Amino acid sequence: MRMKKLLNDPNDVRVELFEGFMGAYAKKFNLRRVEDYTVAVRNDIPQGRVAVLTGGGSGHEPLFPCALGPGMADAAVCGDIFASPSPELIVAGAKAVDRGKGVFIIHGNYAGDNMNFDMAVESLAEEGIQTRVLRVWDDIASAPLERYTERRGMTADVFLLKTAGALAERGASLDEMMTVMDRARHNCRTLGVAMTSATVPQTGKKTFEIADDEMEIGIGMHGEPGVGREKLGTADRTCRKMIDRIVADLPFRAGDEVAMIVNSLGSTTLMELYIMTRQAIRVLNEKNIKVYDTHVGPFATCQEMAGCMITLMKLDDELKALYDAPCYTPDFWFVPKG
């Protein structure tokens, strides 16, 4: 099947998508572009608090630009499709949002992102701008528990940006944030399943082949093949397998309270996600794990990949309060309560 997307020159994807996003949301969310980089920052960041910066490759929309807004991210740095942004962009974004208390950086744990963000942090340090970096590594399929620092970052970005944004709003320092964020990160576990691969806009090629009757558990966020392939199962059976594995990983225990994301990887319909959600809630209830809140939809995608990712975040009193703090961003659904 040939790639059939609404594009212009595939090499201009990053810039055009960024400009479209800004056209749609810059005014409402009070954002500006940093120089001519594909970097967007908030205009109304208060002085004297830590700024929150995120970023990574394009192609995963709504992640990362749609995390911008009060209560969530202050800067979003967008790289090329599936490629980490270069240090220059990250530095520009950080300098644009630094308000004197440093920049808290959240990004996915990938070799490219790690190196580019590290290089940016080195540059920023030379200029006297303090940073702390939280690499997101929630995907349980990408490495065993004992090597969790090798795990890939997935949908947990959303929960973690929410938590960081709330902490920053409260006036937490970089170090105070790191302590809480470390715990928040630890509490997030994700597992995905895919039915089709994605195509890279610039090449038009599929990133992997998968048979009509197969699914891939442990799929990567860039279409890189996962760790295990099997015959396509029913939603209920697949979901139970996924929840069982996610729960066993932390482990989540009876009596725990969780926030959940049932994420579409791109082309999977809400219909399917709701069917998966129904089972996820049932299975969690069987395990006596209380679902405090659920979000269903495409939050971290991989182009047109068909698939579903489930993320659970264990909440304690502090994390719940941060979770409940108001935020207002282009695509994420947190709203002030009451």
Added chain:
Amino acid sequence: MENRTALNSAAFCKMMQAVCRRVQEKKDWLSELDAACGDGDHGVSMGRGFTAIEGQLAGWNGLAPGILFKKVGMSLVSTVGGATGPLLGTVFMEAGKAAGDQAEITATALAAMFAAGLDGMVKRGGAKCGDKTMVDALTPAVEAMKQAADEGASPLVALCRAVDAARAGAESTTNMVSKQGKSRYLGERSLGHPDAGAYSIVTILEALAEAAG
């Protein structure tokens, strides 16, 4: 074909032009290699990086080889993104630093440049030989250059030997299980597919050798 004892700035400029052209020729193939174990965009990244360099080469005419390589490296870091940008960029930046402002680069100096580049790449990315990365092509290439230089060969011969060694190294990645980058998540499924980055190193060295003659 001239077999000079040293390469000057004009030669290096010509060599970089050849690299830019060669990368454009090979980028689709590099992406295909990358699709087998990664996310299929390695060739796109390389193409992007070397298109940007091609556009700046005219302005870098006359620069000492080391300075030219540093500018190439910085441009790669700035434009390529992903893992390739920092890693390949570091190779050129460190190689450039090692050359200082020498106007003429002998085989010995060339080997020292690429050895420094390799060192920088390893420090930045943490890969070892056998991890199935660019390091698996660059390490034997640097060895071959050093050996050629020790035997009194010209820079051209050193580069030719480096190409052969790099090719063998890249070929050998086919039978390695990936330990780095996006392909590491494939585990055993990365076997039977060569690493695209390793072939980028081959591509670059091939072009350098061709134009050095």
